[in-house]
Amino acid sequence: MPSETDGVMIVLSSPSGAGKTTLVKMLSNMDNFDVSISHTTRQPRLNEISNKDYYFVGEDQFRRLIKNEEFLEYAKVYNNFYGTTRTPVIDKLNKGKNVLFDIDWQGADQIKNKNLDYKLITFFILPPSKKVLFDRLSNRDMKDKLIVDERMKQFDRDVLHWINYDYVVINDDLQKCYKKISNLINAEVSNGSKDYDKEFIRNHVEKLIS
């Protein structure tokens, strides 16, 4: 049973470009929320800050961390490794901080299967349409059309994982989406009523992949 004083684990996953990193940053400004900083072997983007957005490491160092069993979860995503080290997360949760994770479905599955003694709430973020997703990816990864194509191709496969999450939220208007997620987190923590329509989401997914 999770203790009342421990923090809550909040996972956000999505197909690339749907907006989870943006939303995690917004949610991290809520009182008592912290972001789990992942390790990755991917190259930093122009606007990314080392040790804040990610710990950027080489593949040798990443493999050392795997060997030393330091990861709570890790996965290979788009040819790079990504992982969450266990100690900083557990320290924060034990201090009562809520921890936000921007991780893919493989990492979310691993954390879920660990059945840790902390409350876990999982969110899957969807774009309003493929066209909007393409525009967002093109804006973000302007220099690299190949990355955009690769991530659009992956979309139809990634989206199928929506079913394994507690809540699926459509990121159309950013503020509305943020509000929806923060309301659901608050309702989960206080055992309040949740405004959530799973059939609406099922229909939206069908439209996205048709």
Ligand code: ADP
């Ligand atoms: P992800 O982490 O899911 O890959 P990002 O958070 O990096 O996605 O968002 C992809 C791009 O879309 C970024 O340039 C971000 O600023 C933009 N973006 C995110 N949400 C919205 C939104 N609701 N409306 C318009 N642009 C958005």
Ligand code: 5GP
């Ligand atoms: P990006 O390269 O766009 O920052 O991230 C690519 C994908 O890797 C995203 O789906 C992101 O959520 C995921 N990711 C980032 N950090 C981690 C992590 O620590 N573990 C796992 N499993 N996935 C991660």
